[in-house]
Amino acid sequence: MDFLILNEGFPLLSTIVFLPLAGALVLLFLPGENVQRIWAMAVTSVTAVISLPLYSRFDLTTAKYQFGEHVSWIPSLNINYTLGIDGISLLLVLLTTLIMPLCVLGSWTYIKTRIKEFMICLMIMETAMLGVFMALDFVLFYILWEAMLIPMYLLIGVWGGPRKIYASIKFFLYTLAGSVMLLVAIIALYLKNGSFSIPMMMGQDYSSTFQIWVFLAFFLAFAIKVPMFPFHTWLPAAHVEAPTAGSVILASILLKMGTYGFLRFCLPITPLATLTLGPYVLWMSVVAILYGGFTALAQSDMKKLIAYSSVGHMGFVTLGIFFLNKQGMEGAILQMINHGVTTGALFLCVGMMYERTHSREIADHSGIAQNLPIFVSFLTIFSLSSLAFPATNSFVGEFLVLAGAFSVNKIIAGAAIPGAILAAAYMMRLLQHVLFRGPGRPDLADLNIREIATLAPFLCFVFWIGLAPEPFLNVMHTSVEYLIQQVDVAKTAQIAMNIVP
Amino acid sequence: MLFAPELLMLIGSLVLFCLSLGQGKVNLARYASLVLAIASCFLSLATLQMSGNLFYDAYHIDTFSQLFKLAISIGLVIVLLFSGELKGVDDRLRPEYFLFMILSTLGLMMLVSSVELLTLFIALELSSYSLYLMVPMRDDHGGMKMQMEAAIKYILFGVVATGTMLYGMSFIFGMTGTTYFSELVPKMHELASTPTALLAIALFMSGFFYKLAVFPFHFWVPDVYQGASNATTAFIASVPKLGAVAILIRITTLVAPTGGEAVVNMLMILAVCSMFYGNLCALVQKDIKRMLGFSGISHAGFVLLGLLTLKDTGYATSMYYIAGYVVMNLACFLVICKVSKNGENVSIDDMSGLYKRAPILALTLLVGMMALAGIPPFVGFMGKFMLLTGALRDGHLALVILAALNTAIAIYYYLSVVRVAFCSPPEDRPDVPVDLTTRCVSIALIAVIIFMGVAPKQLLAFAETAVRNIF
Numbered sequence: 001m002d003f004l005i006l007n008e009g010f011p012l013l014s015t016i017v018f019l020p021l022a023g024a025l026v027l028l029f030l031p032g033e034n035v036q037r038i039w040a041m042a043v044t045s046v047t048a049v050i051s052l053p054l055y056s057r058f059d060l061t062t063a064k065y066q067f068g069e070h071v072s073w074i075p076s077l078n079i080n081y082t083l084g085i086d087g088i089s090l091l092l093v094l095l096t097t098l099i100m101p102l103c104v105l106g107s108w109t110y111i112k113t114r115i116k117e118f119m120i121c122l123m124i125m126e127t128a129m130l131g132v133f134m135a136l137d138f139v140l141f142y143i144l145w146e147a148m149l150i151p152m153y154l155l156i157g158v159w160g161g162p163r164k165i166y167a168s169i170k171f172f173l174y175t176l177a178g179s180v181m182l183l184v185a186i187i188a189l190y191l192k193n194g195s196f197s198i199p200m201m202m203g204q205d206y207s208s209t210f211q212i213w214v215f216l217a218f219f220l221a222f223a224i225k226v227p228m229f230p231f232h233t234w235l236p237a238a239h240v241e242a243p244t245a246g247s248v249i250l251a252s253i254l255l256k257m258g259t260y261g262f263l264r265f266c267l268p269i270t271p272l273a274t275l276t277l278g279p280y281v282l283w284m285s286v287v288a289i290l291y292g293g294f295t296a297l298a299q300s301d302m303k304k305l306i307a308y309s310s311v312g313h314m315g316f317v318t319l320g321i322f323f324l325n326k327q328g329m330e331g332a333i334l335q336m337i338n339h340g341v342t343t344g345a346l347f348l349c350v351g352m353m354y355e356r357t358h359s360r361e362i363a364d365h366s367g368i369a370q371n372l373p374i375f376v377s378f379l380t381i382f383s384l385s386s387l388a389f390p391a392t393n394s395f396v397g398e399f400l401v402l403a404g405a406f407s408v409n410k411i412i413a414g415a416a417i418p419g420a421i422l423a424a425a426y427m428m429r430l431l432q433h434v435l436f437r438g439p440g441r442p443d444l445a446d447l448n449i450r451e452i453a454t455l456a457p458f459l460c461f462v463f464w465i466g467l468a469p470e471p472f473l474n475v476m477h478t479s480v481e482y483l484i485q486q487v488d489v490a491k492t493a494q495i496a497m498n499i500v501p
Numbered sequence: 502m503l504f505a506p507e508l509l510m511l512i513g514s515l516v517l518f519c520l521s522l523g524q525g526k527v528n529l530a531r532y533a534s535l536v537l538a539i540a541s542c543f544l545s546l547a548t549l550q551m552s553g554n555l556f557y558d559a560y561h562i563d564t565f566s567q568l569f570k571l572a573i574s575i576g577l578v579i580v581l582l583f584s585g586e587l588k589g590v591d592d593r594l595r596p597e598y599f600l601f602m603i604l605s606t607l608g609l610m611m612l613v614s615s616v617e618l619l620t621l622f623i624a625l626e627l628s629s630y631s632l633y634l635m636v637p638m639r640d641d642h643g644g645m646k647m648q649m650e651a652a653i654k655y656i657l658f659g660v661v662a663t664g665t666m667l668y669g670m671s672f673i674f675g676m677t678g679t680t681y682f683s684e685l686v687p688k689m690h691e692l693a694s695t696p697t698a699l700l701a702i703a704l705f706m707s708g709f710f711y712k713l714a715v716f717p718f719h720f721w722v723p724d725v726y727q728g729a730s731n732a733t734t735a736f737i738a739s740v741p742k743l744g745a746v747a748i749l750i751r752i753t754t755l756v757a758p759t760g761g762e763a764v765v766n767m768l769m770i771l772a773v774c775s776m777f778y779g780n781l782c783a784l785v786q787k788d789i790k791r792m793l794g795f796s797g798i799s800h801a802g803f804v805l806l807g808l809l810t811l812k813d814t815g816y817a818t819s820m821y822y823i824a825g826y827v828v829m830n831l832a833c834f835l836v837i838c839k840v841s842k843n844g845e846n847v848s849i850d851d852m853s854g855l856y857k858r859a860p861i862l863a864l865t866l867l868v869g870m871m872a873l874a875g876i877p878p879f880v881g882f883m884g885k886f887m888l889l890t891g892a893l894r895d896g897h898l899a900l901v902i903l904a905a906l907n908t909a910i911a912i913y914y915y916l917s918v919v920r921v922a923f924c925s926p927p928e929d930r931p932d933v934p935v936d937l938t939t940r941c942v943s944i945a946l947i948a949v950i951i952f953m954g955v956a957p958k959q960l961l962a963f964a965e966t967a968v969r970n971i972f
Contacts, residue, residue, distance in 0.1 A: 073958070074957060074958050074961070075958065076814070076958070076961060076962065076965070077887070077890065139886070142877070143877035143878050143882070144877075146876055146877045146882070147876065147877045147878050149876065150867070150871055150876060153916075153919075154923060157920065157923055157924040158856070158923050158924060164924060165920055165924045165925075168920070168924065169916060169917075169920060172912070172916055173909075173912060173913060173916070176876075176908075176909060176912050177909040177912075180905040180906065180908050180909045181902075181905060183886065183889065183905060184889070184893070184901055184902055184905050187886075187889055187890050187893045187901070188893065188898075190890065191890075191893060191894055
């Protein structure tokens with residue numbers, strides 16, 4: 001247990017994880033739609049507030065898992081309830097807790113039917129997502145990883161758009177089919193180690209064939225979640241049909257679970273396989289970046305455009321991860337947060353317009369800058385952030401990823417560059433239509449206070465990360481260095497193996 | 502006291518017999534059987550820690566048997582609670598129906614305690630014959646005589662399976678000269694690797710494969726599930742499977758731990774065939790009971806994964822899994838019974854918009870189906886997970902991968918029911934009235950499904966101690 005710093009006293013992580021679930025149970029008995037909305041808002045906000053001490057009390061000097069909790073759960077199989085966070089998961093946890101109240105706020109009027117059930121689904125999702133980022137036991141992780149499919153399925157299937165049935169089933173089947181082999185890999189790892197503890201599986205001396213099989217099982221599950229080309233086809237469908245809050249959760253948090261999985265499992269548990277198969281993943285990332293960019297360029301539906309842009313952005317994240325150097329990896333983690341902030345905000349923007357026009361077509365929103373100046377200002381800033389304009393958050397992330405890339409492999413890095421240009425192209429095309437084209441829509445009202453309050457926090461983070469990324473990068477230094485060290489150990493061992501005939 | 506639960510059921514069935522002689526005692530019979538079932542739950546619970554032999558050692562009481570009796574009684578209580586009004590059963594036959602339901606349960610309770618071949622056979626037949634009679638008691642919908650066809654199929658296949666089983670028993674007796682399990686076990690261990698012993702075991706098992714609906718003894722399943730009334734199907738689909746698993750565990754101990762390789766291979770092939778056959782056939786079903794029938798075949802395959810490890814942990818996992826299966830299956834059948842207005846069959850489309858018509862039933866259906874599909878945090882996942890872990894520990898990698906693939910196939914048809922219930926509009930289907938009892942039973946079932954999935958610790962440990970002291 002030397003990997004875990006146990007939390008003395010108040011079980012902070014458990015409280016954060018289970019507060020939304022408890023809130024959902026209470027919500028079952030609350031009458032009145034406004035009461036239900038306010039309750040959901042209150043619970044998610046309280047969760048966000050009590051998660052802040054995680055940052056302020058976080059120890060920057062250690063790569064161990066902090067705020068740890070460890071309770072025996074099923075002793076006969078050595079399954080434990082183990083929670084803990086390190087520099088990699090801390091920001092994702094905070095991203096989740098902070099974005100959920102904004103999701104509730106963003107669906108205040110968007111959801112008109114069955115508000116109680118909707119909010120319950122959101123809160124169960126929050127519990128599952130937070131648990132995934134904190135779990136240090138593979139069974140706990142897998143349970144939460146799969147359990148979130150049900151509320152997410154309902155979010156899309158019940159409150160979604162016209163093709164919701166197709167989209168929700170595709171989402172569910174794709175994700176589930178990807179993760180069944182993950183389960184087999186988890187059991188195989190357990191039988192090697194005698195424990196489901198994730199940190200104890202790291203740095204073990206598995207044979208390289210075993211590692212490759214385990215890596216492939218991991219990879220399938222996580223690549224579908226990211227989603228990497230060619231496993232991305234569920235994403236546009238799910239994004240387009242999901243209600244706004246569903247899209248935000250999907251884009252901001254669910255996709256991050258894939259890349260988080262790469263960082264937490266693939267790299268430290270199967271380093272040899274990572275070294276062998278990493279180059280292929282890099283090329284897949286480049287393809288994803290270019291494919292996402294080109295496809296986004298051709299969309300006329302705003303949600304689809306943003307969905308395909310996600311494929312490209314997540315390509316940058318996987319690119320940064322699999323270059324296996326510090327800059328690239330920190331850039332990748334920061335880019336995960338950035339994508340959560342920017343794309344979440346963009347989906348909220350589209351949702352707000354959809355409430356007014358009941359359309360997501362770019363053409364239906366031509367020239368609305370004349371009528372909705374506040375909205376368009378927000379949209380412009382988030383679009384600029386999405387294309388990694390300097391002084392916005394994505395610039396820092398993409399810059400770090402590319403800097404890391406160029407120091408290792410100039411060809412792959414060079415191949416990814418057009419992706420950045422494509423991002424500018426499709427976002428500019430969107431902006432051009434919305435800002436300058438067409439007669440405008442005088443019948444539409446500009447954003448109200450609630451909507452401004454929903455978007456304003458995103459704006460803060462766009463500029464905060466863009467101008468002063470140090471507070472965000474600081475927390476991950478130690479953990480990332482430790483992670484790279486874990487991979488390097490395997491690398492040295494591999495070289496030694498090759499020298500000795 | 503040792504015999505108390507069975508004795509109670511026996512007296513109860515006599516009372517029910519008297520009630521069935523007169524006219525118009527339906528409600529009395531219904532509540533009498535409910536009281537009986539609940540009382541037998543408590544008696545099983547009270548005798549849980551006892552052990553002893555009865556009837557010249559032909560009948561053995563221990564934690565293992567009492568645990569199964571408890572599960573059987575609970576299953577009966579749930580079935581009686583949600584389908585007590587017997588919507589699909591002929592009015593005049595209802596008191597008799599309850600009589601046979603109780604008799605069948607009595608047979609199953611005796612089955613799990615029998616440790617002598619002939620006792621076992623008699624107990625099995627008592628339970629089976631009652632079931633054979635329950636199937637054709639359904640109303641004749643549209644003059645199709647569907648229930649008759651189902652009953653004939655059920656009895657014919659049943660008789661063949663019983664015959665095969667008797668044939669196997671005769672081999673066992675011929676080889677060992679005894680019918681008592683306590684004497685059989687050491688003798689069979691010596692003979693376990695001989696071809697005759699294997700043949701005998703395989704034939705013996707087939708009688709229970711029939712009950713459990715393992716491929717290739719599954720042919721009765723779809724038609725009986727479809728042809729019998731909803732309440733009968735709910736009963737057949739859940740409670741007898743408990744008894745079958747109990748006896749399969751007993752039979753497996755005859756070969757374990759030595760010379761089990763051929764039996765393991767056989768079980769493995771049957772498991773894989775059951776899983777694939779059940780899941781692939783279920784994909785195209787329109788009638789929800791038929792679909793659950795095929796899904797039951799695939800779940801039977803999963804149960805075999807625990808048996809073929811030939812270890813106590815594996816047996817305990819199988820017990821846990823089948824108990825969980827009964828609960829989740831009953832949750833689904835509860836919804837079917839309630840949605841079916843006059844006891845007619847329910848197609849998947851009839852579930853359309855259920856979340857608007859009866860939210861609590863929709864939730865029960867969601868939990869039941871997702872649990873059957875093996876999505877955490879429900880019991881179905883935990884059971885599958887443990888079974889896969891146990892099988893992989895024994896090195897059956899290919900088997901585990903095939904089983905995992907089956908989980909992925911299965912999700913489609915479970916999801917298609919959930920999809921219809923949650924994503925389709927109800928169109929002009931009427932609301933489903935839900936009374937307080939149903940509401941309570943639904944919530945209780947959901948709670949049990951979640952609780953068993955999240956906290957399996959005590960249950961598993963208890964099952965394992967029960968299995969360890971099986972003789």
